[in-house]
Amino acid sequence: MPFSFNTVSALVLRYVFLYTRHPVRFIELIFWPLVDLLVWGFLTVYLQQRGPGQFPAAITFLIGAMILWDVMFRSQQGVAISFLEDVWTRNLLNVFVAPVRTVEYVAATCLVGVLRVGVTLIVLIVVAALAYGFHLTDLGLALLPFLTNLMLFGWFLGMFSTALIMRWGQAAESLAWAVPFFIQPLAAVFYPVSVLPGWLQPVAHALPCTPVFEGMRTVLAGNPVPWGQIHYALGLNLVWGALAAWFYAANLRHVRKTGLLVKVATQ
Amino acid sequence: MSPSVPILEADRLVKVFGAATALDGLSFTVAAGESLGLLGVNGAGKTTAMNLLLGLTTPTSGMVRIFGLDLWQHRIEILRQINFSSAYTSLPSNLLVWQNLTVFARLYGVPQPKKRIDALLELLDITHLRKSVTGRLSAGESTRVNLAKALLNQPRLLLLDEPTASLDPDIADRVRKLLRRLQAETGLSILYTSHNMRDIEEVCDRLVFLHGGKVLAEGTPAEVQARFKRASLEDFFIGVARGEIEAIGIQ
Numbered sequence: 001m002p003f004s005f006n007t008v009s010a011l012v013l014r015y016v017f018l019y020t021r022h023p024v025r026f027i028e029l030i031f032w033p034l035v036d037l038l039v040w041g042f043l044t045v046y047l048q049q050r051g052p053g054q055f056p057a058a059i060t061f062l063i064g065a066m067i068l069w070d071v072m073f074r075s076q077q078g079v080a081i082s083f084l085e086d087v088w089t090r091n092l093l094n095v096f097v098a099p100v101r102t103v104e105y106v107a108a109t110c111l112v113g114v115l116r117v118g119v120t121l122i123v124l125i126v127v128a129a130l131a132y133g134f135h136l137t138d139l140g141l142a143l144l145p146f147l148t149n150l151m152l153f154g155w156f157l158g159m160f161s162t163a164l165i166m167r168w169g170q171a172a173e174s175l176a177w178a179v180p181f182f183i184q185p186l187a188a189v190f191y192p193v194s195v196l197p198g199w200l201q202p203v204a205h206a207l208p209c210t211p212v213f214e215g216m217r218t219v220l221a222g223n224p225v226p227w228g229q230i231h232y233a234l235g236l237n238l239v240w241g242a243l244a245a246w247f248y249a250a251n252l253r254h255v256r257k258t259g260l261l262v263k264v265a266t267q
Numbered sequence: 268m269s270p271s272v273p274i275l276e277a278d279r280l281v282k283v284f285g286a287a288t289a290l291d292g293l294s295f296t297v298a299a300g301e302s303l304g305l306l307g308v309n310g311a312g313k314t315t316a317m318n319l320l321l322g323l324t325t326p327t328s329g330m331v332r333i334f335g336l337d338l339w340q341h342r343i344e345i346l347r348q349i350n351f352s353s354a355y356t357s358l359p360s361n362l363l364v365w366q367n368l369t370v371f372a373r374l375y376g377v378p379q380p381k382k383r384i385d386a387l388l389e390l391l392d393i394t395h396l397r398k399s400v401t402g403r404l405s406a407g408e409s410t411r412v413n414l415a416k417a418l419l420n421q422p423r424l425l426l427l428d429e430p431t432a433s434l435d436p437d438i439a440d441r442v443r444k445l446l447r448r449l450q451a452e453t454g455l456s457i458l459y460t461s462h463n464m465r466d467i468e469e470v471c472d473r474l475v476f477l478h479g480g481k482v483l484a485e486g487t488p489a490e491v492q493a494r495f496k497r498a499s500l501e502d503f504f505i506g507v508a509r510g511e512i513e514a515i516g517i518q
Contacts, residue, residue, distance in 0.1 A: 002343075010373030014359065017366040089359040094416070097321045098374045099346040256325045259284060262318050266355050 003107075007100055011108030015082065015115070029119045033070045037124055040066040041132045061220045063134040065189050065213055067124045072150040072157075072209055073180050074120050078113020079106070079158025080165070080176035087170060092265035102252060109162075110155045117151060139216060142225040146212045149233040153208045154180075156237070156244035163251035167260065170267050188213045208236035272335040274299050274424050274456040275320065280329035282315050282480075289315040291480040292329070297424070302450055302457040304471035304488075308508045311477040313460045317428055320458065321351055333424065347375065352417035353428035357409065360402025364393075364412055367401055368419065375420035387415040391445065407438035414442070418449070424456045431466055443469045464501040474500075478507055 019025050044062045086092040095105065128134040139146060161179040165172050186196065186204045193204045193214060204210050211229035218226050255261040273296035282290040290312045297303045307313045318324040320331055322342055331338040333345045358367040365384060372380035388394040391411045396404065404412060410430060417425060427446075431439040443466060449455055459471055467474055468488050476484040476491065484491045488500050495512055497503040506512040 006376065007374060010370055013373065014362070014366075014370050017362050017370070018359070021363070021366070022361065085359070089361065090355075090357045091359050093321075093323065093353070093356045094351075094358065094371070095374075096323060097346060097351045098371065099343045099376075100374060101343060253325075256323065259315070259318065259324050262314075262323050265323075 003101070004104060007104045008108045008111065011095075011100070011105065012111050012115075015085075015112050018085075026119065029074070029116055030123050033074075033120050033124055034127065036066050036070065037063070037127055038131075041128065041134075044132065044134075060132070060134050061217045062190060063128050063132055064136060064139070064216050064220060067121070067128060067136055068146060068150055068212065068216060069184070069187075069189050070120055070124065071117050071147055072154040074117045075110075075113040075151045075154025076158040076161065076180050077154075077176065078111075078116045079109040079155055080161040080179075082109040082112045083162045083165065084173055084176055087165075087173075087264060087267070090266065093262070096261070096265070102249070106159065106248065109158065113155055113158060114151065117154075121147075139219050140225065142215060142219050142230065145230045145234070146216060149208055149212050149230065149237055152237045153240060156240045157183075159244040159248045163248045166255050166264055167251050169260070169264050183207055183209075186210070192217065206236065208233045208240055211236075273297060273332075274301070274334060275458060276330075276332040277316065277320065278330040278332065280316065280319055280331070281327045282312075282319060282324065283327045289480050290319070290326075290329075293477070293480065293482065294329075295475045295482065295485065297456050297458055299456055300450070300454045301473065302446075302459060302471045304467035304474035305458060305460045305477065306467060306474055306504065307477035307483075308504070312480040313477055314428070315480075316477070317426060317458075317460060321426060322346070347420065348422060349424040349426065350375075350417040350420055350422040351426045351428070352410075352413045352430055354410070354430060354432035355428065356413075358401050358412065358416060360400070362401055363397075364388075364399050364401055364404075365397045367412070368415060371416050372419050377419050380419075383419060384415070387418055390418075391415050392441075406433045407435065410434055410438070410442060414445070421453070422455065424458070427457060427459045429461050429463075430459075431461065431463055439463070439466070446470050464499070464504060468500055476503075476507070483507065483512070 040062050044060055047059050086095055125136050128136065137143065157179050161175050164175050186200060187207050187209045188204055193201055193210060196204055211233040215226045215229040255264070275297040277293055277295050280290050280293040281288070293312065293316060295303070305313050305316060315324065319326050322338055333349065336345055338345055368384045369380055372384060377383050388397055391414060393408060393411050393415070396408055396412065401412065414430070431442055434442065446457065447470060450457060457470070459466065461467055471488070473487055474485070474491060475482055484495065486494070492498070492500060492503060495503050495506070497506060503512065
């Protein structure tokens with residue numbers, strides 16, 4: 001399939017213009033993650049002060065979990081909010097009648113996700129190290145595949161969110177924020193899968209982010225990198241990626257057929 | 268492409284939304300260098316037709332050929348050579364005019380985008396708006412910026428959806444004259460929808476009047492007036508809207 005990097009870079013350029021023209025928008029990328037980090041950081045400090053007998057020394061995984069969760073969340077937001085920006089500014093039709101392939105449009109939103117994650121991650125890593133002595137780099141070699149898997153899953157959740165917003169219109173735009181939280185209770189972000197009721201555990205194991213969070217706790221507890229978990233997450237991501245692409249394409253076909261695309265774009 | 272091949276060809280387009288038929292076998296062509304007005308009262312099918320021609324909506328049946336190519340088979344190739352401007356879309360309001368035009372110039376693969384943007388801003392007499400925030404422009408300024416975006420890629424076919432809606436008579440007149448000039452200078456083909464009959468009379472060589480998703484009348488504005496024995500195109504429009512002309516029947 002032909003693919004134009006120039007088209008993708010032009011679409012990304014919009015966001016570069018947007019963020020450099022309105023630096024206040026960086027607050028959105030930094031403020032909420034920082035609030036989360038402070039809450040989970042102080043909780044961790046409190047639990048550590050209760051004494052090593054009551055909580056494992058690796059309780060700092062709460063901070064790691066919060067940071068890694070934010071990577072996935074920001075990645076998903078990059079895809080979904082980029083689409084909504086076009087809807088809010090009534091620019092969607094201009095983009096859809098320009099020579100832009102769907103795959104280029106989605107790739108651009110994914111790249112915006114990477115940029116958003118980059119900004120948030122740097123700030124969180126620095127603040128976590130300075131304020132709580134938590135070093136995400138302690139995850140060593142596993143850090144890169146952990147981040148990659150979460151970023152990929154964030155993109156795919158973003159594609160699901162966007163497809164649903166296309167289909168249900170702006171009334172469904174809260175899905176852009178809600179979709180990741182639908183799966184959070186099952187994703188073993190802050191606790192192991194074994195805590196979940198038995199009948200829910202297979203669902204948890206079907207999410208690519210679950211082995212990442214389980215793997216992070218394993219590494220922070222001083223155990224070797226669970227490469228099997230990482231490969232399992234990657235395999236799940238391939239399946240979720242295929243499903244997300246199918247769902248996005250099917251919904252785009254549907255909204256083109258029913259005229260909903262124009263309605264969403266001109267609401 | 269052979270000179271005899273129309274720039275745009277709508278071929279028996281049908282669009283059904285649930286129980287409603289928005290277009291019922293619509294066929295028309297736009298020749299090279301021609302300006303065609305697409306008219307109709309509200310609900311006649313103009314917007315649906317425009318959306319089908321832009322590939323925003325898929326037809327229930329029928330075909331759209333642009334430059335002799337099937338729109339859905341050659342979508343990207345076609346979109347590179349056409350452009351669109353509507354009173355109902357806007358460029359991102361939070362960016363500066365030059366930023367928006369730069370983004371679209373790159374999307375359309377315009378060589379030397381800065382030079383092209385400067386030339387268009389000058390042509391449209393909006394060079395002073397280069398560094399303005401798009402969302403703070405007046406309706407007239409915004410229309411001209413949208414037109415600049417629509418002309419970036421030197422399109423062979425321009426689709427305009429009510430471009431003079433919400434413009435004062437002075438600016439509307441300037442826009443019409445500009446379009447006429449562009450057409451004369453570049454051989455641009457235009458498909459133009461409007462509720463403003465003056466737009467159609469001044470800009471369009473020919474018109475297609477839709478009613479109930481079908482072509483009610485087709486020809487030059489003068490031919491349509493003469494055929495339906497109306498003093499003006501506006502009088503014809505009002506006659507259709509009030510059901511006086513429908514009795515003559517779709518021929």
